[in-house]
Amino acid sequence: MIPPAFEYARPASIDDAVRTLAEAGEDAKVLAGGQSLLPLLRLRLAFPELVVDIGRIPGLRGVREDGGTLVIGALTTHHDVIADPLVRRHAGLLAAATATVADPAIRHRGTLGGSLAHADPGGDLPAVALTLDAELIAVGPEGRRAIPAREFFVDFLQTALRPDELLVEVRVPKTDESDGWGFHYEKFSRVAQAWAMVGVAALVRREDGHLAEARIGLTNMGATPLRASATEDALTGAGADGVARAAQSAAEGTRPSSDPSASAEYRSHLARVLTRRSVLAAARMG
Structure with a gap:
């Protein structure tokens, strides 16, 4: 059209x-x-x-370090996020999830900032930003302000950005594997390259054979990306035998939709199954 x-x-x-x-x-x-x-x-x-x-504005592309944080320009393409050695080393979950976005043509044109500002709950990267405790930096007439990812997504296709603000960078705390962090992103789609019916981003920190910390982000389980808080709490201190039990609460507090692709009940089932798989893979317990 x-x-x-x-x-x-x-x-x-x-x-x-x-x-x-x-x-x-x-x-x-x-x-x-x-x-x-x-x-x-x-x-x-x-x-x-x-x-x-805004495609030709200088200074909005690329990745740099700022102490314990990665700073990623809003116009950095998905392809460049995947290939960047800093992202792969310090934010592996972001690289892994971005590699599942659509197809190569879209990954070469689409941008990290554009995906987050679009705020589609069926998109892969909003839930990942939430899981990583990312901070989104906006610039408006009154200057710069930092918006935590947990406050950025406010409703379906709606963000905390004001009409006169521009998203300029995304700040991601480092989660190195050398510090005990493990990650995995898994989603279920009706056909290849389609929006995820449900996706799960798992980021865990291992300590003495148990999970010292767990963060679980959910894609397409409500009008915004969500954290599976009940599962996160249940996973703290858990070993491999506790993961399946903790995953049973992954859909608590969510409001998945029913549509021709999947019912709300089926999406809740997927959230539980994919959470178990993702946590076991992230923690290398499976």
């Missing part, structure tokens, strides 16, 4: 982009890699009066 008519702007700097967004108000959409926005435009599910293309 042909998208509805819209005005187009291509700012040359972050300041220009913020000023453009402030002038447009809620009538503007930001274009990064375009892999989420363009389908919405073509299907006429989005009707912005202005599209603000």
Whole structure:
């Protein structure tokens, strides 16, 4: 289909982009890699009066270290996230989950910041950001502000970003395997490259044969990405024999939808099964 008519702007700097967004108000959409926005435009599910293309703004790509944190530019493509040695060494869960996103063509165009700002609960990376306790940095007319991932996703396709703010970077605390961290991301899809019916991101820290800490992020189990808090609590101090029991509570507090792909009951079942698999793989207990 042909998208509805819209005005187009291509700012040359972050300041220009913020000023453009402030002038447009809620009538503007930001274009990064375009892999989420363009389908919405073509299907006429989005009707912005202005599209603000930030693709050529310098300084929004790449990965660097800042002490115990990785700083990833919002325009860093999925492909570059997967290939970056710093991400692979210090945030393996992010690299592993990003490698499952769609197909190579989309991974070469889509961006980390774009995926998070789109905030589709069926997308893989919002739940991963939540699991990693990431911090998202926005710039607006009043300057920079840091938004914890747990506060960033507020509803279906809605974030805590204000209309005049631009997501510029994602800060991810390091979770090195040398410090006892293990990770795994597993999802179940109806067909290859489709949205996940359910996905589970597991990040665990091993200590003396037990789990000293566990974080479980859930994809497509509600209007936003979620943490399986009851399972996380049950896994603390658990050994291999306790993982299956803890995974039974993975769907507690969730509100999965029913649609032609899967019922809510089936999604809850998948959450329990995939959580068990992911935790055992992350902890190398399976």
